[in-house]
Amino acid sequence: MFDLVAQSVFSGLLAGAYYALIALGLALVFGTMRIINLAHGELVLLAGYIAYTAESRFGLDPLAALPAAIIIVALTSVIIYLLLTRIRVDREINSLILTFGIAIMLTNGILMIWSADIRSTTSGWYLDSIIIGDTLFAMNTEILFAVIGVLVVGAVWWWLSKSWYGRALRAVSSNRDAAKLMGIDPRTTEILSFAVAGLLASIAGIALYSGKVIEPSLGHSLTIKAFIITVLAGLGSVPGVLIGAVLIGVAESLTATLWSSALQGLVSMLLFLIVLLVMPSGLFGRTRRRG
Amino acid sequence: MMKYLSLIIILAGAYLAVPLQFGGNDYVIGIVVSALTIAGIAVAWAMLGNLGGMISFGHSAFFGVGAYGSALLAMNAGLPVFPSILAGGVIAGVVSILTMPTLRLRGPYFALAMLAFAEIFRILAIEMRWLTNGSGGLLSIPRLPTVFGFDFGSRLGGYFVVLTLVLLTVFVYWLIRNRPEGLALRAMHDSEDATLVVGVNATRLKAAVLVVSAFLTGIMGAFNAHYINFLEPDYAFNGSWTTLAIVAAIFGGYKTLWGPVAGALIVYLVDQFVFKAIMPSGHQLILGGLLAAIVIFSPSGLLPWLASRFRKEAGDAAHP
Amino acid sequence: MIARMISSVLALTLGLGAANADELIIGSQIPLTGSAARAGMGMNEGIQVAAKVFNETNGKHTVKVITIDDESQPAKAVAAIERLNAQGALAFTGGYGSNIIGPASDAAERLGKVYMTSGGVATELSQRGLKTFFRISNATGYAKALAGLSDTLDLQSFSLIYSTRESTAEVAKLLEEIWTAEGKKVTLHPFDPSIADFKPVLHKIKLQDRPEAIAMVGYENDYVGIIRAAKVLKPDAKAIMGTWSLATPKMWQDFPDLMNNVYGTAPLPYPAQFNTPEEQTFAEAYKEMHNKEPDYLGIFGYVQGLLLFNAVAEAYDAGTLNSGGVQDALRKTEHDTLIGKVIFDESGDNTNFAHRMAQHQDGAVAIVWPKESATAEARFPAVPW
Numbered sequence: 001m002f003d004l005v006a007q008s009v010f011s012g013l014l015a016g017a018y019y020a021l022i023a024l025g026l027a028l029v030f031g032t033m034r035i036i037n038l039a040h041g042e043l044v045l046l047a048g049y050i051a052y053t054a055e056s057r058f059g060l061d062p063l064a065a066l067p068a069a070i071i072i073v074a075l076t077s078v079i080i081y082l083l084l085t086r087i088r089v090d091r092e093i094n095s096l097i098l099t100f101g102i103a104i105m106l107t108n109g110i111l112m113i114w115s116a117d118i119r120s121t122t123s124g125w126y127l128d129s130i131i132i133g134d135t136l137f138a139m140n141t142e143i144l145f146a147v148i149g150v151l152v153v154g155a156v157w158w159w160l161s162k163s164w165y166g167r168a169l170r171a172v173s174s175n176r177d178a179a180k181l182m183g184i185d186p187r188t189t190e191i192l193s194f195a196v197a198g199l200l201a202s203i204a205g206i207a208l209y210s211g212k213v214i215e216p217s218l219g220h221s222l223t224i225k226a227f228i229i230t231v232l233a234g235l236g237s238v239p240g241v242l243i244g245a246v247l248i249g250v251a252e253s254l255t256a257t258l259w260s261s262a263l264q265g266l267v268s269m270l271l272f273l274i275v276l277l278v279m280p281s282g283l284f285g286r287t288r289r290r291g
Numbered sequence: 292m293m294k295y296l297s298l299i300i301i302l303a304g305a306y307l308a309v310p311l312q313f314g315g316n317d318y319v320i321g322i323v324v325s326a327l328t329i330a331g332i333a334v335a336w337a338m339l340g341n342l343g344g345m346i347s348f349g350h351s352a353f354f355g356v357g358a359y360g361s362a363l364l365a366m367n368a369g370l371p372v373f374p375s376i377l378a379g380g381v382i383a384g385v386v387s388i389l390t391m392p393t394l395r396l397r398g399p400y401f402a403l404a405m406l407a408f409a410e411i412f413r414i415l416a417i418e419m420r421w422l423t424n425g426s427g428g429l430l431s432i433p434r435l436p437t438v439f440g441f442d443f444g445s446r447l448g449g450y451f452v453v454l455t456l457v458l459l460t461v462f463v464y465w466l467i468r469n470r471p472e473g474l475a476l477r478a479m480h481d482s483e484d485a486t487l488v489v490g491v492n493a494t495r496l497k498a499a500v501l502v503v504s505a506f507l508t509g510i511m512g513a514f515n516a517h518y519i520n521f522l523e524p525d526y527a528f529n530g531s532w533t534t535l536a537i538v539a540a541i542f543g544g545y546k547t548l549w550g551p552v553a554g555a556l557i558v559y560l561v562d563q564f565v566f567k568a569i570m571p572s573g574h575q576l577i578l579g580g581l582l583a584a585i586v587i588f589s590p591s592g593l594l595p596w597l598a599s600r601f602r603k604e605a606g607d608a609a610h611p
Numbered sequence: 612m613i614a615r616m617i618s619s620v621l622a623l624t625l626g627l628g629a630a631n632a633d634e635l636i637i638g639s640q641i642p643l644t645g646s647a648a649r650a651g652m653g654m655n656e657g658i659q660v661a662a663k664v665f666n667e668t669n670g671k672h673t674v675k676v677i678t679i680d681d682e683s684q685p686a687k688a689v690a691a692i693e694r695l696n697a698q699g700a701l702a703f704t705g706g707y708g709s710n711i712i713g714p715a716s717d718a719a720e721r722l723g724k725v726y727m728t729s730g731g732v733a734t735e736l737s738q739r740g741l742k743t744f745f746r747i748s749n750a751t752g753y754a755k756a757l758a759g760l761s762d763t764l765d766l767q768s769f770s771l772i773y774s775t776r777e778s779t780a781e782v783a784k785l786l787e788e789i790w791t792a793e794g795k796k797v798t799l800h801p802f803d804p805s806i807a808d809f810k811p812v813l814h815k816i817k818l819q820d821r822p823e824a825i826a827m828v829g830y831e832n833d834y835v836g837i838i839r840a841a842k843v844l845k846p847d848a849k850a851i852m853g854t855w856s857l858a859t860p861k862m863w864q865d866f867p868d869l870m871n872n873v874y875g876t877a878p879l880p881y882p883a884q885f886n887t888p889e890e891q892t893f894a895e896a897y898k899e900m901h902n903k904e905p906d907y908l909g910i911f912g913y914v915q916g917l918l919l920f921n922a923v924a925e926a927y928d929a930g931t932l933n934s935g936g937v938q939d940a941l942r943k944t945e946h947d948t949l950i951g952k953v954i955f956d957e958s959g960d961n962t963n964f965a966h967r968m969a970q971h972q973d974g975a976v977a978i979v980w981p982k983e984s985a986t987a988e989a990r991f992p993a994v995p996w
Binding site (some may be wrong): 024116117118122126213252256260262263265282 | 644649682801802803807809835836865867
């Protein structure tokens with residue numbers, strides 16, 4: 001029994017770090033601009049398919065596809081931002097429709113380009129198992145991207161709270177006009193945050209492709225997962241994303257071990273609800289008034 | 292005056308012209324029925340969104356509960372179909388009480404909490420095999436009956452039923468909006484402090500709107516179950532019931548009375564009749580582009596945009 | 612104005628369907644987008660090959676297949692049937708997933724036209740008393756194949772991992788009944804379709820169940836996830852087996868490191884030995900049209916298509932198209948097909964449906980059960996890890 005639970009928690013931690021990677025891009029844009037990018041999952045998926053093409057066509061390692069993925073996905077992300085800026089009224093609500101429309105286009109575009117077949121890496125190293133102390137099992141790719149996930153969360157946190165751009169971004173998000181007066185160009189900082197969100201989606205997409213299976217209809221569920229974690233974390237909290245993601249990952253994994261895998265979704269959603277009812281602004285959300 | 296005239300024209304068109312023109316074409320009527328089903332959810336959703344200021348991502352929960360409730364009552368308790376549709380709505384309304392703790396959440400927190408409920412209900416419907424037959428679902432759910440010699444189980448019969456349901460939904464919405472409570476609610480999400488001063492119990496009003504919205508959504512779910520005669524958890528609690536309704540409502544203008552209906556009809560019918568003819572597979576690509584374009588060019592939704600083009604009635608529709 | 616616009620658009624779209632009078636129009640309602648797109652495309656390829664073969668070999672009639680994408684949604688599947696009907700379809704084929712086939716075949720029944728499919732296995736589909744519903748495959752056939760192979764291999768205990776979707780849960784339920792009745796030990800592990808990490812489940816199987824065999828009922832992405840987790844945890848089982856979409860050349864091609872020694876259901880071995888003239892015609896036409904080896908979805912699509920085309924042609928000749936001639940033609944005789952004899956009973960089920968079990972053997976897909984169709988010995992005990 002101890003072995004089972006230990007492995008379960010270990011799997012859950014790894015899954016959590018991976019979920020954090022998926023969620024981070026959405027959380028960044030949401031936290032800084034109050035825009036829910038419903039096409040975020042599709043961006044992650046797009047990066048996964050770029051890795052697939054790089055691997056199957058050119059024999060490249062999935063990670064080697066990262067530069068190409070970043071260019072394409074970050075560019076797409078910036079295009080989404082530029083379209084969003086065209087919305088003149090009621091941006092929070094209308095951005096839902098706009099990004100939903102883009103998500104539909106991306107899903108169908110991916111289906112047309114890459115067909116409905118399932119894809120996943122065939123590079124042996126990623127899938128080889130790693131055994132820690134005879135009791136904990138994982139695939140190399142899970143460890144690799146869990147480490148990357150934690151590092152990226154740290155980097156984004158540092159970037160937002162310590163760097164000039166990050167502070168500028170936060171200034172813009174709390175008071176656009178005041179930021180302007182201080183000589184910050186809101187547009188540049190916001191473009192930057194979308195580009196970084198695209199970069200984060202690219203890393204997540206490579207993690208997805210090299211550990212799981214991708215198919216064109218997957219994007220929507222990735223968006224939902226990312227969104228759940230973002231809200232659980234509390235808007236704008238970067239460390240919260242990691243903690244929320246790990247909480248969900250461990251809860252799912254323990255449910256599968258102690259109960260049934262069919263109830264994973266039930267337990268993680270109940271957990272989500274309970275946290276929100278106890279902490280209405282999420283784990284690390286500041287209680288702030290609207291207006 | 293113009294308002295009543297156009298209402299009469301719409302009603303006459305819906306009850307007379309459409310059946311006369313397309314009554315014999317089950318395909319066309321079938322698509323229109325699907326569009327109206329979305330329209331009904333969209334109105335119920337917009338009611339909560341506009342009056343309560345609450346954006347829900349989980350209305351499929353009420354749709355599914357209403358559908359299962361009505362189907363099971365008709366199949367197991369032998370309840371006639373029309374009463375059981377009503378009962379399905381009531382069950383959805385009662386179930387919405389479970390979700391009331393989420394009313395203290397704001398914005399995206401509320402939206403996602405509702406989504407969590409929808410997901411929980413979906414999994415419960417899979418797991419409660421003794422009641423719902425699990426993922427196998429329910430086949431051969433009783434059709435709408437024949438009343439006074441008219442077969443409501445036919446495509447055209449279904450059309451009249453869903454049309455009436457949607458119109459009743461709009462009517463209920465209109466009634467609530469024009470009551471003092473409705474005005475208070477709308478004032479509220481401009482400034483909650485204002486209502487505190489006025490002395491309105493905001494949470495209780497929101498709860499009431501939630502119940503009504505869930506009831507109306509449940510009715511649409513129940514209708515759909517008897518119309519398509521089949522249910523399974525993935526279908527009944529499918530997130531697309533929510534997303535399509537949201538898209539339709541915002542697209543049409545969710546702050547207007549008729550916007551959600553117009554949005555649902557246009558999005559669904561144009562997609563199925565025009566885009567699908569142009570591009571038989573993958574036509575959603577065009578739909579996605581259209582949605583994006585509309586939001587950019589007409590951010591308040593389609594109806595207000597149309598209204599502003601016909602200046603005369605602008606004041607009426609855009610600022611109800 | 613709007614009404615006129617809509618009706619002119621309709622006239623345009625409906626007008627496309629007007630075909631020559633001597634052509635037999637068959638409606639095909641198939642998911643080409645949405646969640647069932649993968650299966651729908653495979654089945655569609657088979658149906659197209661069937662039309663080509665029929666048109667080249669029949670001599671007397673030609674068929675025209677009109678295909679409408681149902682977008683993997685029940686309401687749109689029903690609409691597709693009604694639209695195909697308006698375009699003059701004499702009968703319908705297609706459909707994937709019992710949840711979509713159910714309402715679509717209901718609509719076909721109301722129109723009094725035959726609905727033929729291979730994509731829905733739920734037992735209840737053929738218990739609705741429909742007269743015009745036919746299918747060549749069912750859940751029992753899949754369950755029996757897995758149970759038959761396990762008997763031959765003399766396996767006594769199983770861990771059964773299955774998706775909570777409708778058709779997978781159905782096959783799993785039947786398997787559990789068969790194995791329990793035979794006095795074998797079965798532990799159930801249902802999983803939600805959205806799960807990607809199977810390590811917790813496999814770890815339980817390894818430490819608690821310790822079965823002789825692991826059985827999977829799911830789809831390609833589930834199989835990949837399960838076998839990957841098994842490769843990491845290495846449970847001490849003698850065999851791993853699954854149902855559809857597993858013992859296919861495509862799975863080997865995409866996931867060679869996962870597939871060796873895995874058993875799955877398959878209608879034909881690979882490389883296929885096409886012996887009879889019919890098999891050869893099929894294989895050549897398939898290669899020519901789609902430039903790849905036929906898979907099981909294509910084979911099923913081909914069989915369902917050809918059965919239907921022949922029945923419609925027969926009813927047309929007899930002048931009984933409108934008086935139930937198509938269903939009579941399907942019911943009255945045995946049909947020799949690529950998947951063996953097909954015999955339809957009153958409910959439209961193919962009573963003769965039995966699947967074969969194949970095993971991935973170093974790139975080949977060898978039929979190992981039943982004995983009379985076996986192309987190779989089963990490798991046993993053997994697992995991919």
